[in-house]
Amino acid sequence: MSSFFLPPVTQEINNEITCRAGVKLSVLRLDSMHPFVNGNKWFKLKYNLQEAQQQNYTTILTFGGAYSNHIFATAAASKLFNFRTIGVIRGEERLPLNPTLSFAIEQGMQLVYLNRESYRQKDTEELQQELKQRFGDVFIIPEGGSNLKGVRGCTEILADAEQFDRICLACGTGTTLAGIALSLSQRQTVIGFPVLKNGEFLAGEIENLLSDYLISGLPKIYHAPAPWQLICDYHFGGYAKVNKKLIMFTEQFQHTESITLDYVYTAKMFYGVMDLLQQGFFPKGDRILLLHTGGLQGNIGIEQRL
Template sequence: MRLNVPSPLVELASDRIARQHLRLYLKRDDLIHPDLPGNKWRKLKYNLRAAREEGHSTLLTFGGAYSNHIRATAAAGRLFGFATIGVIRGERHLPLNDSLAFAAAQGMRLVYLDRSTYRRKSEPDVIIELHRRFGDFYLLPEGGSNAAAVRGCAELPTEIDQAFDVICCACGTGGTLAGIAAGLRPRQRALGFSALKGGQFLRHEVERLQSETYGTTKGDWAIAYDFHFGGFARRTAVLDEFISEFTDGHGITLDRVYVAKMMYGIFTLAERGEFDKGTRIIAVITG
């Protein structure tokens, strides 16, 4: 299997950015692999290695009905020879949506948990019952964020040979930001953009994941909470217009759940003067 790693880094030609005397580069992690784009591959890389080394033949993970992590885990199972089980929040609905249909086509077994049980998915009694039903498996958390994922994401800044000051990523579970921040060099900082309304809990999650991985917190990082557009997977006419204009201007269609909100946030902060003149910004395009 061929992976496009290191992923390409390209400068974005934008009058809106140039007027603020900034430079903006796109880290095209969406081009790593068609079925394992961006942070999905980085989060899975060391988890797949650990599953193999521990002798597991099955991966089990959690997600909502439109989860990109479910899709990626299903694809990784097919590509690397693991059986996969996706535990989906809520009731089964037929026909399957595109995300779940893709996962099923990769060979993933889809099972469903009612929402009250799903909220307790990390508690021992729920995990024990899943083992009783499905036997041995390697457990991946929802979103794929754990210590192994953090180590994978920490490799991203080390791939960048262009000098930069700030690196930006979208935040859903905090794993990507935790890793990127840990991989920074001195005088570099990371800025995450929460895709969730009420995402202030992400600060604790980033700290927890870094401590779990390294025994301490690392890097200079912060999270912007004001660009969620109403909540996870929510959209507005303003966001849709931004996506359309970005596609027309740069030939890249932004993922509306995560990446578009981050890019909108970068442009907005730039025009507010939040970045010093001359700042070199990296935006991670996770797909």
Template structure:
């Protein structure tokens, strides 16, 4: 499976503000792993695919919003590995399809739309039975790849980049949606390292309990434990810019200027918010005398939809 994917490069950010505070900044460019299945998405899908194969499923069904990176990546993975894919989309169908859903269809994904109330029942046996009656047998991947298979894959994000990363970063930062990636990365780190998640949802404090549940379930399983169980982590919830998929002129300006300065494209929904937060905190002297690794979780495909919306 991994033959499709490049080892992500490590890129230094030569920032004057960082240097003034004796901070070394590096970016793990997961966005460069593959044209369509990049960032944290491959890691969250990898062991779900292995489980589907072990159970002899050739059809994947998953859930997501109309601009979902997860829907986009699952459709591409299905096409890469010859699997049928079904995307259950939150909300009503709207034509013409946006770039995310248009790509998913081009990869062979069959789309079905559910109103928001019904969509919230995605984990219930009742809705799953309705979908099974319509589509036959399938392997379910939860929204965002949020299960123990997804967590396990994310424990490999750091080790997948060896020997570029040798555990010598003091702080690791990443954007958070479901918390799956943060849980996995936490489980892969070593003593004295600290992980910070930047939720992109308004009121992201609720993710703390979701992450704690994922960690407890993983630690009680027999899945591999590559790191130290006592790693410290925290959430910084002040950089959501209004909530999920919300953007402001300040964020747009930052995204564009950062891209020009460092030749690192950021997506508006996840990475731009996290990078903004880190740079702002350095300026506030929250960080000093340390080495920080920023994990670029991809998601650049969502920018086209956001930019079209800004133009409108």
């Protein structure tokens, strides 16, 4: 499956802020792996799609919002590996379709809309059985690829990260953070930046993913997860919310570092890291790796709303 994807490159960031802070800052460019199926999305989909193939499913059904990176990536990956796809979208249909949903349809995804009340039941056995009765024998992937197969894929993101002291990433479901923590040593630390308002609840979700993975039949991890923490102060108002400060930071960062950030996830985390560097949060001499988790397609829809 991985033959379609390029290995991610690591890019160093040297600027006035990093020099004053006395740290070495690098970015793992997961966004460069594939034009459409990139970032952490591929890692969360990989073993879900593999299991679907092994069990001879022909149709994938998954969930997401109207601007979902997961819907975008699942549609593209499923076409790549010859699956039919059904995307269950939160909320009512709004025409014309935004770029994310238009792309999903172009990739062959059938879109189905659920009102927000029904959508909250997406993980229940009752609703999933209703969907299977309606659409037949479908392989269901949860929203965001947030299951233990998604965690397993994320344990493979950092093939060689021993030289780093801290790994920073944006968090939506906590799946990627759990996989990263399982793949690192005890001397390293993972810092997650929730992009949701009141993201403190993710700590419980991550703990559950870690404990469930460690007792699962998936490839064993023979050490405790690396220490991790959440910093919840950089959500900018909540999921997919932006303001002028974040937009100006993103534009400036692209100009100085030639790296485009997505507003929903990576821009908020990068902003947070740069702000914390100026506050002296990170010890001098730290070697810090930031994960660029892709999702650039979502910028188009957000910019159209501004």
